[in-house]
Amino acid sequence: MSRSARETGAGDTNPRNGNSSGEATRAKLLRTAERLFAKNGIDGVSVRDITGTAGANSAAVHYHFGSKQDLIAAILHRRMEALGARREQLLADLEADEKPELRDVVAALLLPTVELSRDRRGGGHHYLGFLVAVGEHPTSMHLITDELDPLTARYLSVLERALPEVPRDVILFRFGIAKDLVNRVLRQGAVREWLRRHASDDEKVLFDQLVDFLAGAFAAPARAF
Secondary structure (H helix, E strand, O other), X not given: OOHHHHHXXXXXXXXXXXXXXXXXXXXXXXXXXXXXXXXXXOXXXXXXXXXXXXXXXXXHHXXXXXXXXXXXXXHHHHHHHHHHHHHHHHHHHHHOOOOOOHHHHHHHHHHHHHHHHOOOOXXXXXXXXXXXXXXXXXXOOHXXXXXXXXXXXXXXXXXXXXXXXXXXXXXHHHHHHHHHHHHHHHOXXXXXXXXXXXXXXXXXXXXXXXXXXXXXXXXXXXXXO
């Protein structure tokens, strides 16, 4: 079975599983793996852990995805489609503005991730922990870049228009830190718990404070070298 067939679910039409049961198993493997990777990291979860927790056959990951790495790519792709559509929607207004406000650009960068962090029913909050885990894994981190590069270029273009006085290489540096920081702050982890205890548990306050913090970081004077 080709990788493209696995990713689109075409392989689930195999009569060994039947359409509905094959698709249900594939979806359960994606959800289970996302949650386990978010909690324990990429190397802390084996294929056997995933199939055992999902109540699936021990060969199910190989059958539906091909490998653990292909499974990671499929989890990223599944969420990135919806995230990408939301980012496209927000970017369209910014790109139509000759000189967008920095705070609006930062809010558009944050909002899709904030919305995902609030998604308990669909498990979106696990995805942020999963992104952090993938970003820390040497042989998997490139998968995030591969998925995000087209939209990243557009965000950077809008940021450059909002910050004409800041050199491009400085914007790139700050953008790289910002996107990782946002995932770490919004995931259900140590940073989020600290903020709940010492700052605020109000999600709107958290969002506004994050926008202010990142806007300030992006606009800070750049040191001349």
